[in-house]
Amino acid sequence: MKQNTGKRCPSRPAILFLLAALILASCAPKAAEPTPQPSGAAAPAGDVYAGLNLIVPNKYDPPIDMTSVTTVNATVKFLNGDDIHNNIWTRTYRDVLGINLKYQWVVDGSMYEQKLGLSVNSGEIPDMFVVGPSQLLAYQEAGLLADLTSIYAAEASKNTRFILDQDPVALKSATINGKLWGIPLTDGSVTSASVLWVRQDWLDKLNIPAPKTMADVLEISRRFTEDDPDGNGVDDTIGLAATKGIWGAIAGLQGFFNGYHAYPGIWFDQGGKLVYGSVQPEMRSALLALQDMYAKGQLDREFGVKDINQVTETIAKGKCGMEFGVWWNPYHPLNLSQQNDPEAYWAAYPIPSIDDTPARSQYSSAIGSFLVVRAGYEHPEALIRMVNFWTDNIVLTQDDNIRRIFLGDINAPDVVLYKYTPVVLWAPNGTIETGRKVREALAKHDPSGLDLDAQWRYRIIQAYFEQGVKEAWVEVATNGPNGSVPILEGVLGDRGMFNRFYGTPTPAMAAKMPTLETMEAEMITKVIMGEPIEKFDQFVEEWYRLGGTEIVDEVNLWYSKNK
Template sequence: MKEGNVRLIGFMLATSLLVLSACSKNGGEASQSPSASSTPAASQASQPAESETASTDGKYDPPITLTTVRTTEPTVKFPDGDSYDNNAWTRAYEEEYGIKVKTLWAVDGSQWEQKINLTVASGEIPDFFKVNATMFKQLAEAGMIADLTEVYANATDRVKKLLTEENPTAIEAATIDGKLMALPLSNSNREGSSMVYVRTDWLKALNLPEPKTMDDLFKISEAFSTQDPDKNGKADTYGFAVDKDFELLKGYFNSFHAYPTLMIKDKDGNLTSGVIQPEMKNALAKLQEMFKAKQIDPEFGAKDITKVFEMVANGKIGILYFPFYGPLYPLQSGKDKDPKMEWQAFPLLSVDSDPAKPQVPVSVENFWVVKKGVEHPEAVLKMLDFWVKTFYENKSDDIYHKFNAAEDGNQVWNFSNIAGFKAFKNVEESLRIIDALDTKDTSNLGPEDKGVYDKILKFQSGDLTNWGWNLIFSKGGSMSVSNYYRTNDLYQIDEFTTSPLESQIQKGPALTKLQAETFTKIILGSLPVDAFDNFTKQWSDLGGNEILADVNKWYKSKS
């Protein structure tokens, strides 16, 4: 499974985590926010802040119409009579702002790229829509999208915070030649940083302490692989989870202060690739050692992340690097099969005295663009402001069920025509839930919070189907690890913050293939560890040097 697919899993779980299955006693859960005095009327979900300007207040009279395109939501059902052009969100846009939204087409996500490319090639693009970084750059160079500089200057404070909280340079990523040509759509990448999960029932079975250092973790891996932790009399368990694309090893590499896929600063202040640094060689050397010691599945080179998750769920692996949502997927599947299975999340451990920092990729991968010549580009900001008020700042159960998740669990929020995501939504929610669990005072919980709170209470009463929710949101859970990273600012941020350069688009696939082949052979032992040195030379000669030259030209131009 490639990085985009892994990130998609994370996006789906992280943004709809609580909407998917944390149903409250009122039939669902909602988003987070402002005052408990919110009324069931959509127009009163949250009153505009005093700092809001006239450009984002008020209603168009007569109404205006904006066109868009989107992906379908096959797992979500329209209420009777509703459609993409007529649903709770589109009706609210018209009632609140006098904005009618017409969807020109909607296709399955697998067909999106082809369909949007054909649309752009035709020259007839919709009034606003979402694009990836490459398409954004092409549209801007073709002069097809609007300059949003003045529009953004008049955006509400809540919208500006939404767009920049995860990445202060997000606006920079959407700026070309000094003009803001799109609204950046940031992912919650810091909140979703990798951590290490360890099977604590195996620790107890082998009388091992919880890990405090990487040396501890290596000893645990050896024990999990050689001391029959599941007591079945077979040598069929492994320490570390490893997939063929090395997605599950990013946190492991970070423990060595190695950062594959990132651009980082070198000792001279220039940007270089994390994948060619000597720290990567050290991490690979240890992996080769563990593979020879049979601590890694010998068939890892043929298994994508989904196959590895099956091994985890089947009780064959005891150490997993993954983000905070791991307890829901894949760990809950293992708990369902084996009620005695227990896991605990720990912050990344370091190979030395310097703290380990999880790598954080570029948070801006997609952009909202507006067609050049649209009469009211500010209308898109109005709709985005409504999203924040309704999805994040609401505490009313009625509004929640109308716009976020209906009482039957239907994810109505998917019908919104524009959205953005808070940097630490789930961390903040976990802190409120932990406080409520400690004090038994639920007055500060919104509908969504209450849904998770109730699930944890059910787990505490013996319902193991809610084990994963407890492991995420309770004190000491995975969200507590995410909060530890946030509190201590333990992140290695990608220094390259703009859309892909032409050399990256052209040379990147070959370099990625070279990397995967070389790293696999080194771990398997078919190449010596010193083959890494030749890899760095090949990487440079096959386009790496060209990429680094372009990246540093960009880097110096922005300072």
């Protein structure tokens, strides 16, 4: 006889819970699935393009379809109910160029490579997409990409060629075996070169002259550490900032090494062959100098565990006097130090040299991505037309209406419109050109004839000098007459060391370089923190043994074909 006390029926609440969960679950997928807006949604009333004089030589009629994939990140914002599937760019491609662009999936930038790899491997290849250099090589070898050589020759407009030719290695880096497989997404290369940023107000306070040689830099570092430049009576300042990654756009040390004529991480020509900078003897003296600085407390004792966010804190607190960084550092993070201390002010200097030979600031090709078309897509020339639209109408425009509609409205600075499309090529010398125009206008005291962007920079600089608005120093330190941008012009000339290897990674490189780079960063950190300099020699030996020799041979093979 079953005893049913009825006191506690554990199954009943569980069943109710389960039922509720199932009901919820049946609602869930519908609630979580947003209806993807087809690009064919009703176009907003009124012709946005009237009066813009857009150059569109050939529109597809009837419209063609093109699938793609793209990234969004936390900063991308939309206006008026737009989203990534339906916005000014998708509408423009559809209505002006006749291309129905549909995204198969959209992912955050950090997962793009992985998601693309998974998609391609499971057979879902988009018609047009963006790849990095190693994927370019891999997919081309697997026969997944369309050959663009003849299409580019036939359809690329004058402006497209102008932009792509401004960077001498742009098209070459997308060329494999003499054929063009992708359109490189150009950007400034020289803008990644290091300059020396110094707390100028500290220099003035301690009466130290501007640094002209590396010896000056070492001396400044010592004085910043020992002479209490922030005047608070506590020994808490350091001379030079460094991060645990060693290299980088903020507080990276490559500029320091450049002062000793060492060029870590890049390939340069020595006697007709390419050699790798990190294993050259010049690295030794630089390492010894850094070791000495660390021992004397001029580097942060904990730099080996600090990433750029934490070093940003140090800079913001006003505890650090110098950093080797790139031209745009005043916008971030150097501006933070002025926010916390209104008298703070950083000035840019070209990399000083340890001897009489001027130092060269190293930089690599900025081409990190390529637009490619899937093999077998019926309209590969559509990509070239999209690129032409961008170069003919948008990137070089002086028309403020076009800027407002396609690039970004100054009244809504959060909404960066060019992030909605993957087809974005920047003029490699754009920053330098803007800087030059601003400086000319400053010399004449006349901003007429400048486009909106340059004009605004002029006004900010004017506000600094004529109205004492100290926050405007960021623009003065970059585009002002003695700012970081003019220094870049010298780097483009003979004060720069360009990474002569700009091809897709060779097989040995792809396999072994990441490990070798980790080894290198570790060795440098350890030597700086006090281990004997012989560790560097050991590293050089191991580097060659663990794959370096192979890599050097492959690189020189490539170089002989690509001089």
